[in-house]
Amino acid sequence: MRAAVYNAPFDISVESRPDPVIQNPREAIVRVTSTCVCGSDLWYYRGESKRKGGGPIGHEFLGVVEELGSEVTGLKVGDFVIAPFMWSDGTCPHCLHGVTSSCVHGGFWAIGTDGGQGEYVRVPEADGTLVVVPGGVPDAALLPSLLTLSDVMGTGHHAAVSAGVVAGSTVAVVGDGAVGLCGVLAARRLGAGRIIALSRNPQRQAIATAFGATDIVSSRGDDALAEVRDLTDGIGVDATLECVGTAQAFTTAFAIARPGSRVGFVGVPHGVEFPLQAAFSNNVGLGGGLAPVRTYLPALLDDVLNGSINPGLVFDYEFDFENIADAYAAMDSRRAIKAIAHLA
Amino acid sequence: MRAAVYNAPFDISVESRPDPVIQNPREAIVRVTSTCVCGSDLWYYRGESKRKGGGPIGHEFLGVVEELGSEVTGLKVGDFVIAPFMWSDGTCPHCLHGVTSSCVHGGFWAIGTDGGQGEYVRVPEADGTLVVVPGGVPDAALLPSLLTLSDVMGTGHHAAVSAGVVAGSTVAVVGDGAVGLCGVLAARRLGAGRIIALSRNPQRQAIATAFGATDIVSSRGDDALAEVRDLTDGIGVDATLECVGTAQAFTTAFAIARPGSRVGFVGVPHGVEFPLQAAFSNNVGLGGGLAPVRTYLPALLDDVLNGSINPGLVFDYEFDFENIADAYAAMDSRRAIKAIAHLA
Incomplete structure (x- = not known):
């Protein structure tokens, strides 16, 4: 697959990386259809946070479920899903208190799995993490607002x-x-x-x-x-x-x-x-603190779908995925508020 | 009147000071009947907070209203009252939000008035500040619990x-x-x-x-x-x-x-x-933060009077007022949790 990689400050490339495969029965593989760059990505992009070069990046994506581990019960292949910026099991004590960002089995996409700026992502704890958008692939006009539910x-x-x-x-x-x-x-x-x-x-x-x-x-x-x-x-x-x-x-x-x-x-x-x-x-x-966006996602999704909120207005820059480095540069210079790409 | 004075770290004395007089029509003069030493007094006692020597100290007292300014409407001479550890008008925006410790006309007893470790205190904003204990001078057994409502x-x-x-x-x-x-x-x-x-x-x-x-x-x-x-x-x-x-x-x-x-x-x-x-x-x-104890005082007073809480148990050391220096020393060495004195 093609995926964005952080090399060094101000140096982002898109490279070929191995397609992810399911590693345990609670996982899913999602084919990414929309991704974006986050303001928090700029901390390492600018060298203000330390980050090792050579790994995948990104943590916000929409996509379609391609494959499911044998223990995943709440999702079907073909479901259109929103991924919060961390994964979480939805069943641990912290998740039950609504603090999914402290899930005892939780984690960040770019640490231990594929990041969200790439064609595919292996999703740990798929049942707890992914939120299905009812009705299949949504109208294109809704995609920016749906993608904001990943994070911002x-x-x-x-x-x-x-x-x-x-x-x-x-x-x-x-x-x-x-x-x-x-x-x-x-x-x-x-x-x-x-x-x-x-x-x-x-x-x-x-x-x-x-x-x-x-x-x-x-x-x-x-x-x-x-x-x-x-x-x-x-x-x-x-x-x-x-x-x-x-x-x-x-x-x-x-x-x-x-x-x-x-x-x-x-x-x-x-x-x-x-x-x-x-x-x-x-x-x-x-x-x-670190937002437990998974907890809020269903209620906010309802309000996006019923038209009462339209957070997708924050996307003012659309890029071709292969040119993601330009999107980082545009956000770094504040020429763009937030940059989105739709993948084929 | 006799009043405690801070001279220097580990040096507290009881001295004669001028009796307070009403300076504006919103004030009251209270004759102190019970006072105590606070854990927060130990910061300056130990020299861990800077404090100028020579001034009055203390901020927790019970007493009897001796005299009232002409604009005070909610109190009568002879009322038995509890003083919170700061004064407040009860009518400013912060007081109305319950944050009496940020009152725009508020202040601390030992700064600008008499402190609470002495025989008399001039009380600014008397209507907003003092809380009357119904029924006159209470049973002696209740005094410790009532005094805790000043602060702790x-x-x-x-x-x-x-x-x-x-x-x-x-x-x-x-x-x-x-x-x-x-x-x-x-x-x-x-x-x-x-x-x-x-x-x-x-x-x-x-x-x-x-x-x-x-x-x-x-x-x-x-x-x-x-x-x-x-x-x-x-x-x-x-x-x-x-x-x-x-x-x-x-x-x-x-x-x-x-x-x-x-x-x-x-x-x-x-x-x-x-x-x-x-x-x-x-x-x-x-x-x-700095507790708005005036806000909480009426409800806690009800519970002291109806016997459902007995916070006065924290007083484990009773001293003669003239020996207040010993009370400071006892609390400093943790021989006492909290020290109380009743004045004649």
Whole structure:
């Protein structure tokens, strides 16, 4: 099969690799029909996270079940499926608590199996992991929104849930990447009364507005803090979604959160010094982490299929799979929010 | 009046200071009838927090209203009152959200007024701050429990609420000081199904058990972690109360929390490096901070008066007020859990 490979910072290639084969009876082989590049892929692409060269990459894909291990009972060959960005068995104590990202038999696609940026993927714990889209291969127009359920929509939703968004909340979203924008949409879906999106980019502001942002703050640093404080009569927001993972984003998030509220964080933290004294003094809590998107997937899928959410708007760059290196470069330079490819 | 004064580390004296007088119409003067020493007083007593010498100290007291400013409407001269460890107006946006510790007109007793370890205290924002005990001066046997509502019981309760304790939760309490013990009691009051208290001290273990602890873990470090993991079938606990504020207590708390759960912290953090990556990977959240005990006071007062909780058990050392220096020394050496004095 053809699959993307990370070689070194700023060096991604598409190479021929062995087709995967089932290794235990709980697995499935999925033929990938849509894949994409994640903001979190940029950490190693830019050399900001260490990663060994030569291995497969990617963790978001849609596809068709090609083959099933003998113990898989909930899937049929030919099912059209969504893969969350980690696999999980769905039956361990952590999965039963809804924290599929801590599954005792769980793992990441690119570690131990095939990654999601390639033609085929061996899927461990297939019954627990894959979610079938009812009705077979969906309309092409739905594919981008369905693919966001692999990661960014579920992750934005996790930020909103972890920040404690409820009906009527005043919410702020720090970060205008695909996850931040999906966080806006998730907050709207949860009934937020006011959603303040922090973004300096007109194209991203437009998507935030389409997703339900009621206010856009386009300044930065202290000016942004002052603007959010003004918008909230000096009180701060009821729920803050931190969708970046940098020190600056954390500082901003904790500065605009009202006392007694929570910051939901879903960006892998890089170089963040946690403001523990401020959290203590102001009773600003922290929730979130590695999103258990599998848990959220069925409810979000229903809302994609019934048309009440359209997170696929975050894809603004479509690439030919063989040219995936260009997609990485486009996202790295922020020319693209998120890049998608459909495979033959 | 006579009042305790901090001079320097390990140097507390009782001195004559001017009687307080009302400075604005929203204030009251309270004659203190019971006071106590707090675990948090030990930070400056030991020189671990900086504090200027020569000023009043203390923040927990019961007393009788002696005099009222002209705008105070909810209190009468002669009322027997409980003072939370901070004052608050009860009407600002943060108070209305229940975060009285962030009141825009709030403050600490020893900063700008009289401290609570003395014969009289000028109470700013008296209507918002003081809670009247119905029926006048209570039975002496109730005084210790009532005094815990100034701080340690409300703070332990805040840890439990912030950790997300609900009916049936498996809870762990890190810290066997007065706050940790009250956290055990608060968890029981909230319906926890299992309460694991970490304590090496037999006397404190006995109080923890009296307060509802179902399991005592008396080992330390890695052995304690292993013991809690064994008690929870390797899963970790549903809610963790961090009632110390040291780096070791934080490490322990985050290590025994199950993925998707929350650590409620109420000890002023000292030298803690927050385990942000572990929090991210395991979705262990952080809640709590400076406890808004005024918010919790009425409900906890009801339960003290109806006999369903008896947090006063944490007082194991009674001192004559003029000898308060001995009480500090007894708590510093852990000969006493918490020390109380009744004033004439």
